[in-house]
Amino acid sequence: IKHPLQNTWTLWFFKIENNRTWEDCQMEIASFNTVEDFWALYNHIEPASHLKVGCDYSMFKQGIKPMWEDEHNCRGGRWLINLNKQQRATELDNFWLEVLLLMIGEAFAEHSDEVCGAVVNVRSKGDKIGVWTADVKKAESILKIGHVLKERLNIPRHVTIGFQAHKDTMVKSGSTAKNRFTV
Numbered sequence: 001i002k003h004p005l006q007n008t009w010t011l012w013f014f015k016i017e018n019n020r021t022w023e024d025c026q027m028e029i030a031s032f033n034t035v036e037d038f039w040a041l042y043n044h045i046e047p048a049s050h051l052k053v054g055c056d057y058s059m060f061k062q063g064i065k066p067m068w069e070d071e072h073n074c075r076g077g078r079w080l081i082n083l084n085k086q087q088r089a090t091e092l093d094n095f096w097l098e099v100l101l102l103m104i105g106e107a108f109a110e111h112s113d114e115v116c117g118a119v120v121n122v123r124s125k126g127d128k129i130g131v132w133t134a135d136v137k138k139a140e141s142i143l144k145i146g147h148v149l150k151e152r153l154n155i156p157r158h159v160t161i162g163f164q165a166h167k168d169t170m171v172k173s174g175s176t177a178k179n180r181f182t183v
């Protein structure tokens with residue numbers, strides 16, 4: 001039998017299409033709730049580093065849309081990992097896979113319930129990986145998740161990553177909102 005996951009996860013793909021709203025450009029690819037079905041999907045799709053700039057992958061718990069406005073996201077925020085241009089070739093795919101495995105493996109202990117999903121943005125100015133959590137008020141959970149991310153992604157101690165509330169990011173399109181937390 002297949003190895004069941006604690007949650008069912010849905011993979012989304014974002015690509016700008018003419019005459020479509022941002023929301024309509026988010027395409028649901030597939031959902032899965034076993035380890036084997038995760039790998040079947042992951043091995044079936046293009047790696048993030050091969051996507052055209054402007055595209056995203058998102059992986060969220062089933063029932064949560066990869067957008068600020070979703071009921072599960074609107075009071076939350078994201079840990080944001082900024083990559084430089086060189087890191088697309090060397091780190092992007094490894095970072096993204098590691099984030100996916102941390103989420104489906106519920107690696108954040110009792111704080112895993114706070115995790116909503118993750119987004120990888122492929123951008124010419126530098127790729128980004130965001131890990132989205134449900135409630136900006138849950139400082140302990142957010143910090144624990146940040147420390148696990150930094151540790152498991154082998155982000156050097158001197159490199160700081162920031163957590164921004166979606167409601168701050170929403171009004172700051174074009175630049176990064178202020179950090180609520182840093183690790």
Ligand SMILES: CN(C)c1nc(=O)c2c([nH]1)N([C@@H]1O[C@H](COP(=O)(O)OP(=O)(O)O)[C@@H](O)[C@H]1O)CN2C
Pocket residue numbers: 022023066067068069121123173174
């Ligand atoms: C429901 N709705 C419209 C809506 N709901 C959303 O949840 C949502 C958006 N719109 N987003 C739009 O994409 C632009 C680029 O953000 P980016 O994160 O791709 O990053 P870049 O600026 O392309 O690096 C954002 O400025 C925003 O316009 C982004 N976003 C998450």
